[in-house]
Amino acid sequence: MIDWPRVRELKEEVGDDGFEEVIELFLEEVEDVINKLKSGDRSQLEQDLHFLKGSALNLGFQEFSDLCFQGERMAATGQADAVDLIRVMSSYTASKTSFLQNVRELA
Numbered sequence: 001m002i003d004w005p006r007v008r009e010l011k012e013e014v015g016d017d018g019f020e021e022v023i024e025l026f027l028e029e030v031e032d033v034i035n036k037l038k039s040g041d042r043s044q045l046e047q048d049l050h051f052l053k054g055s056a057l058n059l060g061f062q063e064f065s066d067l068c069f070q071g072e073r074m075a076a077t078g079q080a081d082a083v084d085l086i087r088v089m090s091s092y093t094a095s096k097t098s099f100l101q102n103v104r105e106l107a
Contacts, residue, residue: 001061001062001063001064001091001094001095001098002060002061002062002095002098002099002102003060003061003062004060004102004106005060006057006058006059006060006062007059007060007099007103007106008106010022010058010059010060011106022059023059023103026055026058026059027096029051029055030052030055030056030092033048033051033052034052034089034092036048037085037088037089038089042080042081042083042085045071045075045080045083046072046075046076046080049068049069049071049072049075049083049088050068050072052064052065052068052088052092053065053068053069053072056068056092056095059099060099061092061095061096061099063091063094063095064088064091064092064095067087067088067091068088070083071083071084071085071088
C-alpha cells in the first residue's frame with residue numbers, strides 16, 4: 001500500500017521540517033480533489049486523477065497512485081463513467097490511515 005523506501009527517500013531529500021510541510025500540503029491538496037470527486041463532479045476526471053496519481057506517487061501512496069493511473073487511462077479513452085471512484089477514495093483513506101499511523105516510526 002505504502003512505498004516506505006520512497007517515503008524515507010523523500011524525507012531525506014527535504015529534511016524533517018520540509019517533510020512535515022510536504023505531508024500537510026499533500027493532504028490538503030489531495031483532499032480538495034477527493035472532496036470534488038465525492039460531490040460527483042467528473043468534469044475534469046482525467047486531469048484530477050492525473051494530479052492525484054502524481055501526488056500520491058511522490059509521497060509513496062503506491063496503491064492509490066496505481067488506481068488513479070487506471071482511472072486516468074479509462075477517462076482518457078472515454079470511459080470516465082466506468083471509473084470506480086469509490087475504490088479510489090477507499091484506497092486513499094486506507095493509505096492515509098496507514099501512512100499517518102506509521103510515518104513517525106521512520107528513522
